[in-house]
Amino acid sequence: MSVGQVEDQTPAPGAETDLVEWYFDQGWTDGLPVVPPTAEKVQAVLDALGVAAHEHICRVAPRHGDLSAEILAINLVMAGARPEYAPLLRTAIEALCDPAFNLNGVQATTHMAAPLMVVNGPVRHEIGMNAGHNVFGSGNRANATLGRAIRLILLNVGGAQPGELDKSTLGHPGKYTYCIAENEEESPLAPFHVSKGFAGDTSTVFVMAAEPPHSVTNHVADDAEGILASIASAMATYAHNNAVSSGHCAVVVGPEHASTIAGDGWDRGRVQSHLWENARVRFGDIAFDHRYGKVYNRNLPAWYGRELESRNPIVPSPDHVHVFVAGGSAGRFSAFIPGWGHMSTPVLRALDGSRSPTGDDCLDESCRVEDRS
Amino acid sequence: MKSTDSTPRVFDPRGVVSARPQRPALRRSSLAGAKVAILDNSKWNAGQLLRNVAVELERGAAIGEMRYYTKESFSRVATPEMVAEIVRDNDVVLTAIGD
Numbered sequence: 001m002s003v004g005q006v007e008d009q010t011p012a013p014g015a016e017t018d019l020v021e022w023y024f025d026q027g028w029t030d031g032l033p034v035v036p037p038t039a040e041k042v043q044a045v046l047d048a049l050g051v052a053a054h055e056h057i058c059r060v061a062p063r064h065g066d067l068s069a070e071i072l073a074i075n076l077v078m079a080g081a082r083p084e085y086a087p088l089l090r091t092a093i094e095a096l097c098d099p100a101f102n103l104n105g106v107q108a109t110t111h112m113a114a115p116l117m118v119v120n121g122p123v124r125h126e127i128g129m130n131a132g133h134n135v136f137g138s139g140n141r142a143n144a145t146l147g148r149a150i151r152l153i154l155l156n157v158g159g160a161q162p163g164e165l166d167k168s169t170l171g172h173p174g175k176y177t178y179c180i181a182e183n184e185e186e187s188p189l190a191p192f193h194v195s196k197g198f199a200g201d202t203s204t205v206f207v208m209a210a211e212p213p214h215s216v217t218n219h220v221a222d223d224a225e226g227i228l229a230s231i232a233s234a235m236a237t238y239a240h241n242n243a244v245s246s247g248h249c250a251v252v253v254g255p256e257h258a259s260t261i262a263g264d265g266w267d268r269g270r271v272q273s274h275l276w277e278n279a280r281v282r283f284g285d286i287a288f289d290h291r292y293g294k295v296y297n298r299n300l301p302a303w304y305g306r307e308l309e310s311r312n313p314i315v316p317s318p319d320h321v322h323v324f325v326a327g328g329s330a331g332r333f334s335a336f337i338p339g340w341g342h343m344s345t346p347v348l349r350a351l352d353g354s355r356s357p358t359g360d361d362c363l364d365e366s367c368r369v370e371d372r373s
Numbered sequence: 374m375k376s377t378d379s380t381p382r383v384f385d386p387r388g389v390v391s392a393r394p395q396r397p398a399l400r401r402s403s404l405a406g407a408k409v410a411i412l413d414n415s416k417w418n419a420g421q422l423l424r425n426v427a428v429e430l431e432r433g434a435a436i437g438e439m440r441y442y443t444k445e446s447f448s449r450v451a452t453p454e455m456v457a458e459i460v461r462d463n464d465v466v467l468t469a470i471g472d
Contacts, residue, residue, distance in 0.1 A: 015379040028386050037384045064392045071388040078386060105448035110472060156386040298415050299446055343448035
């Protein structure tokens with residue numbers, strides 16, 4: 001019997017059994033119908049990976065289930081994904097299992113964080129990902145099913161069943177799928193992974209524990225500072241987790257906004273620095289002006305001002321603001337995506353295992369996207 | 374489950390758990406004379422609870438010594454160095470969760 005085949009004690013389906021309902025009955029779904037795996041479909045994924053069924057990939061917290069190539073293949077098929085997506089899924093899961101990401105915490109926290117996955121490089125085209133209109137929304141098989149396959153693995157192998165090991169108070173819709181590609185073709189900036197030192201023809205996956213995207217509207221400004229003032233406004237609240245727990249955040253700039261910003265000669269680094277400098281929160285707001293005593297997160301950076309009128313950045317450095325360009329060519333919108341906090345470090349990983357030459361903290365073929373300021 | 378002509382083959386997507394659970398340490402019947410570690414996860418309410426418990430222990434349990442440790446982050450595991458230090462220098466460790 002193969003590793004992924006069901007043990008004898010599991011109630012057996014009969015010839016007339018509706019397998020979609022049978023998988024629901026086992027609790028092995030994300031709440032949506034799954035594609036019942038067949039031996040042929042599972043083997044096709046293993047062939048795409050080019051590995052044996054029993055090859056160990058990682059342990060998935062908090063259940064610490066062993067993710068083998070066959071178990072990855074089963075979940076990929078159940079998500080409705082195609083075999084050629086498998087190398088990208090494997091790379092994403094390996095990034096999530098990097099100790100720096102702290103998947104155990106991300107899965108179990110009462111916060112709503114879900115892993116956000118951003119893909120760069122040729123693989124976006126090879127598997128037909130959407131980087132354009134409605135990039136965070138529905139309609140593209142690769143985006144939808146890759147994110148879903150991650151969630152199924154986090155549920156089935158990682159054991160993050162809501163209310164059991166996943167203690168999130170609210171969750172968010174990205175727990176069904178939260179997977180986009182950068183719109184490199186319509187971006188005036190260098191591709192994200194190139195800015196981190198990877199070759200343009202290398203494909204990479206970036207993962208970050210993230211809140212949902214918050215829309216940033218600006219149909220008026222015709223210069224970089226005006227556009228970025230709106231983005232900074234979305235960042236400078238004290239309700240999201242960055243304000244109270246620091247860490248990392250992401251900004252997804254729409255192509256029209258990006259064109260305006262780049263038209264003023266600004267590059268990604270200047271955008272990061274400007275947002276970091278201008279998206280600040282009054283310390284008295286996160287400390288409620290000491291109305292409830294001197295209550296605030298002791299894990300905030302030690303150098304943050306603790307005077308009530310101190311205005312601190314929401315993350316420790318410009319390099320903690322991860323800037324991508326994505327979305328459709330029409331519309332003056334961007335998005336701010338808060339992170340979970342200092343408790344999780346984003347990971348950038350190449351499909352071919354190559355390392356960034358920039359000096360980022362790379363270990364075991366993953367690069368932890370730490371600040372370099 | 375074997376697949377026959379009349380039964381479809383189905384797959385378990387969960388994988389096995391090969392990691393072995395740790396056995397809990399043996400319980401002490403008394404804290405008298407014990408070296409007690411307080412492990413604070415760095416969350417505000419947990420810290421409040423533990424500090425108050427520490428005061429009560431020192432007042433009434435005739436403990437030997439007490440040391441206070443604070444994790445770097447409430448959502449990350451304690452570092453191996455901190456765990457080793459706690460094991461080396463203490464008989465009992467007390468921790469708490471408070472959100």
